[in-house]
Amino acid sequence: MPTRRDGTTGRPLPASAPWFDRRPDAASSTATGPRPGDNDREATTTGGQATAHRCDTMQQLTHLVLIMGAALAGGLLASRLNMPGSVIIGAMLGVIVLKLCLAAPLALPRQWSLFIQIVVGATVGSRFSMDMLQQLRHYAVPILISALLLILLGSVMAVVFTKFWGIDPGTAFISTSPGAMTAMTGMAGGLNVDIFLVLTFHITRVILVILLAPAIMRISRMFL
Incomplete structure (x- = not known):
């Protein structure tokens, strides 16, 4: 029976040597240097x-x-x-x-989404003035009550729209939330919801307010 030898040193391997110590012969080992054409393929890639x-x-x-x-x-x-x-x-x-x-x-491009949100935030923030703080102090109670009721009503409608029409909950909430169309659209972009559907909701709301506001004001003046 021929003697088993180490493929690297040429020394005989003991009979009890485990399989993972038996290195392959140099002739059967894979060359580690670059093969012809490798550089061309890398340059092409x-x-x-x-x-x-x-x-x-x-x-x-x-x-x-x-x-x-x-x-x-x-x-x-x-x-x-x-x-x-x-x-x-x-x-x-x-x-x-x-x-x-x-x-x-x-x-x-995706980078423009962040830039547009920054522009929207800057636009909303630029409308702030000290008069707004004074009005908030004087009308704080009706402002808070109105905002909370509108948010509550919007949340209820969002649940209904999600349950019966299958609208995404985040999209439904932003779509039914009170707020300026520009701000809501910017928020929709930051929350990764359906911007087009959100914009459609708020565009419809703005159009209806514009069309119905004169008639509602005339009716309210008759009773108030």
């Missing part, structure tokens, strides 16, 4: 990845220019209507028309 990254960047920039251009045109056009929320509604409709005309899945 790296070049392909760089090209794909450049194409993806150009696609994002193209989507950004198209979307912002359509939003700007729609917002400026709708601002002539002098209606509350007309700018955001016009921008939204401009982008929708663009997507319908191109039939392409246009989307803003």
Whole structure:
């Protein structure tokens, strides 16, 4: 029976040597150095990845220019209507028309979502004034009662919409919550809910308030 030898040192292995100490022969071992053509394949892979990254960047920039251009045109056009929320509604409709005309899945880069939320927050914060604090001190009780009742009513409607219409709970709550359309839309983007459905709820609310407010004010003056 031939003597078993270590594949690296050439020394004989003892008969009791376990299987994991029996190293393979040098002839059967896999070479660790680079094989011919490895460098070419790596260069090709790296070049392909760089090209794909450049194409993806150009696609994002193209989507950004198209979307912002359509939003700007729609917002400026709708601002002539002098209606509350007309700018955001016009921008939204401009982008929708663009997507319908191109039939392409246009989307803003993810980084812009954070930037837009910051702009919305800055817009809401810039409306703060010291007069608001004075009014809050004088009308604190009716302001709190009104806000709490509207939040409670919105929560009840959110539960109903979730149970019977299958709307996501977060989307239903933001959609039925009282607040400015711009602020609610920005909050929807931060909470990762259905922004389009939230915006649809609040657009409908704003339109109905604009249409019904004059009649409601006339009726209220008759009884108050």
